[in-house]
Amino acid sequence: MxxxxxxxxxxxxxxxxxxxxxxxxxxxxxxxxxxxxxxxxxxxxxxxxxxxxxxxxxxxxxxxxxxxxxxxxxxxxxxxxxxxxxxxSMTVEEIRILNQAKLRRKIEMNIGALYRRECEKASNTEREKDGSEDISKEE
Known part of the structure; x- marks a missing residue:
């Protein structure tokens, strides 16, 4: 329809x-x-x-x-x-923690360098002692 x-x-x-x-x-x-x-x-x-x-x-x-x-x-x-x-961007707290970590790492590296120098000095003095003992034995 x-x-x-x-x-x-x-x-x-x-x-x-x-x-x-x-x-x-x-x-x-x-x-x-x-x-x-x-x-x-x-x-x-x-x-x-x-x-x-x-x-x-x-x-x-x-x-x-x-x-x-x-x-x-x-x-x-x-x-x-x-x-x-x-x-x-970092918050003040994050910056503080980062600076603290950087400072700790610097201190850690300086202590490691100091230990290495002291070990080198100790090994050098031992070599010198061994060298002087060898010389005295030869005489």
Whole structure:
């Protein structure tokens, strides 16, 4: 019947509302559909809000705190890629711990060098003693 209606001229056509026999059912279906659409919109908005929050948290904690941002430079004619590595800014506590570790390492290296010098001196004096004993034995 709808196909026959499409073939008729504009004056002879029957409107779509006249095809519907139960307008109350149509209104109920429309209302139910609108409720479902509203729930979906709210769900999508909630998901978008969660994603926006996650995005801003990650950006503020990971990207904005970097002193040097990670980048890559690609060559035009060759397959070479040069990357720099991101450097995160350090807190006062991290700087204090780093300086403390550097100082401890310097002290450790100086003590090691001192021990080596002392061992070399001790071995040199032993060689000198052994050398003088050999000379005295020969005489």
């Amino acid at each position: 709808a196909e026959k209606n499409d073939l008729l001229t504009d004056l002879e056509k029957i409107s779509l509302k006249e095809f519907e026999l139960d307008s109350e059912e149509r209104n109920a279906i429309t209302e139910e559909t609108n409720k479902i659409l509203q729930k979906k919109r709210e769900e999508i908005e909630r998901n978008n809000l969660i994603k926006d929050f996650t995005h801003s948290a990650l950006k503020s904690r990971c990207w904005e705190t970097q002193e040097v941002k990670g980048r890559s430079i690609l060559a035009y004619d060759s397959p070479i890629e040069v990357s720099n590595y991101p450097i995160h």
